Amino acid sequence: MILKMRGIAKSFLGVRVLSGVGLEVAAGEVHAVVGENGAGKSTLMKILAGVHLPDEGVVEIDGSPVSFSHPLDAQRAGVAIIYQEFNLLPERGVAENVFLGREPVRRGLVDRAAMETATARLLEQLGETSFGPRDLVRHLSIAQQQVVEIVKALSQNARIIVMDEPTAALADHEVELLYRLVSRLRERGIAVLYISHRLREVFDLADRVTVLKDGTLVTTAETAQITSDELVRLMVGRDLRAYFPPREAGAAGEVRLGVRGGGNTVLDGIDLDLRAGEILGVAGLQGSGRTELAKALFGAEPFTRGEMTPLRPASVRQAVAAGIGLVTEDRKAEGLALRQSVRDNALLVSRSVRRGGRGDVRALLEAVRLQPPRPEQEVRYLSGGNQQKVVLAKWMTVAPEVLVFDEPTRGVDVGAKAAIYDLMRGLAKDGMAIMMISSELPELVGMSDRIVVMRDGRIAGELPSGPSEEAVMRLAAGEVSP
The missing domain is CATH 3.40.50.300 (P-loop containing nucleotide triphosphate hydrolases)
Known part of the structure; x- marks a missing residue:
């Protein structure tokens, strides 16, 4: 397993939001994390991404314990998180956004050619040909901006990518692009943690699914071994038919x-x-x-x-x-x-x-x-x-x-x-x-x-x-x- 989280607990102002949660993800696996709002999904992911420190528990990457006190620590360890609200500068080009704060330098100046070449190579690896390294981000669709976020993660040598509600702002035809991108990441051996309220996406994409409820772990199951009705019952305590x-x-x-x-x-x-x-x-x-x-x-x-x-x-x-x-x-x-x-x-x-x-x-x-x-x-x-x-x-x-x-x-x-x-x-x-x-x-x-x-x-x-x-x-x- 590339990632193991064991016994994770977290409280804010005395309120327990996570209690003894565990999660394991293999390289090349798409692992969905589901639950109602307030179930603890975002807090667990923010602990992985170095936004929060856990009160209890252990995070292991490649079998070694890690402790992230800052998102940059997680980034250096190969963890990237793509939030619903993208962290991009609309008036700058794609390559500039991908290497923001990490620009390659040659003779004391930013090496734009190297930056654009590296971005173009990553876009090609993802099969994205609809835009290039020099295009301004403000001219891109939401789906294309999501590609830029993924390229940014890959440029940082991310081996674990968290996607938080990745299709929330996408049109129907753009969801197909995301599906292709997730498949490409799986082929590259990257572990994808996929947070979504859309159960169809969970069953379409994920190999396994972890269910959280009220800050506790309910279960982890193979998606092939569980039905939509069972998954809903585990999340909210009632059948899909009762919806x-x-x-x-x-x-x-x-x-x-x-x-x-x-x-x-x-x-x-x-x-x-x-x-x-x-x-x-x-x-x-x-x-x-x-x-x-x-x-x-x-x-x-x-x-x-x-x-x-x-x-x-x-x-x-x-x-x-x-x-x-x-x-x-x-x-x-x-x-x-x-x-x-x-x-x-x-x-x-x-x-x-x-x-x-x-x-x-x-x-x-x-x-x-x-x-x-x-x-x-x-x-x-x-x-x-x-x-x-x-x-x-x-x-x-x-x-x-x-x-x-x-x-x-x-x-x-x-x-x-x-x-x-x-x-x-x-x-x-x-x-x-x-x-x-x-x-x-x-x-x-x-x-x-x-x-x-x-x-x-x-x-x-x-x-x-x-x-x-x-x-x-x-x-x-x-x-x-x-």
Whole structure:
């Protein structure tokens, strides 16, 4: 084993966050670490990366005990960690970022040629040809920036790479690139510790998985020897089937939103009805028009032709005034003011449009099960699941009749997902019409009363509640007729 962590314990201000945790990883192994927020995953990885010192326990690399008092110590020992928020300088080139603080010097000057040659060689080894050493980082996609972080780790001779939620900000097609990169790292004999809330990635990529709960080790198992249902039960104490609240039979009521022949530069011929009391799922591959549909309904990228009732909004303000809300795909960039308080975020919509609704912020936070419900806390310090609940509270202040969710559980842990599902079903039960756009097929199948499938900017077909994932994918890929 290249890495062994035994009996790791850590407390902060008297609160025990890790207790007797152990982990072993072999060279060339992809080892997933999973658990709810607060399970101790990040603390354990930060101990490995030299950010924190353990209170108890031993870390061994190649059979020898090591102690890291600074991240540079871990880096010198061959440990690299790639955080969700990349540590790159956007106005500098790729090679400059890769060798930042370690620039090769020749005759007292930075040897740019050597730096760019080494970067190009590492990019070639990873099979990356879409950009080069001189490209500015600000011109790169999120997936390409992730490649730069991996190249940086390899340039430091990393033999153990920690990836913290590596697909949280990636589009669907970019996830495939990450899969290829992880495979290349495995082929090079590098140990990869992979932290993710997405169980499909765990089973696609990992050889083994370690489950943490409340700062303790639950188990380590071969991914081939465990099922998704078993893994969820180990993480949260209940079956995957219990994730999804039961549907209300015959709950759909009057049409709250209708579109006939809706279109713009991306969408064409959109016909759909969204009824009170139902959750309408929207499926489709990357580029199919799912998010564009949400933005058209919300007036952000409006329909330019066709009819929509109660009105065809030409702006976001018109949509909100008509009782339509949108929980955006990227809550940090588009849904929240991260440096403002929970209270201010919860009142963002009601203050901007002055549409009547509920004003008791604390009651709203309790209604969305924010833990803990502290109105004065800055939103940036909340977990992903709690941030999403604040976004939901923001819309509940204006009591919309239609609420569109674009990737409602992206980047949240399994426990928070279940809570969000319960909230969505509760809103539908109270008469709200809900549209849910999701890339996760189990989520769509488990939550939707019916599903429309997008392809090439059009609705390719509709499926009743509880279809197979294969049926959804066949429509999305164009393998069957609408």
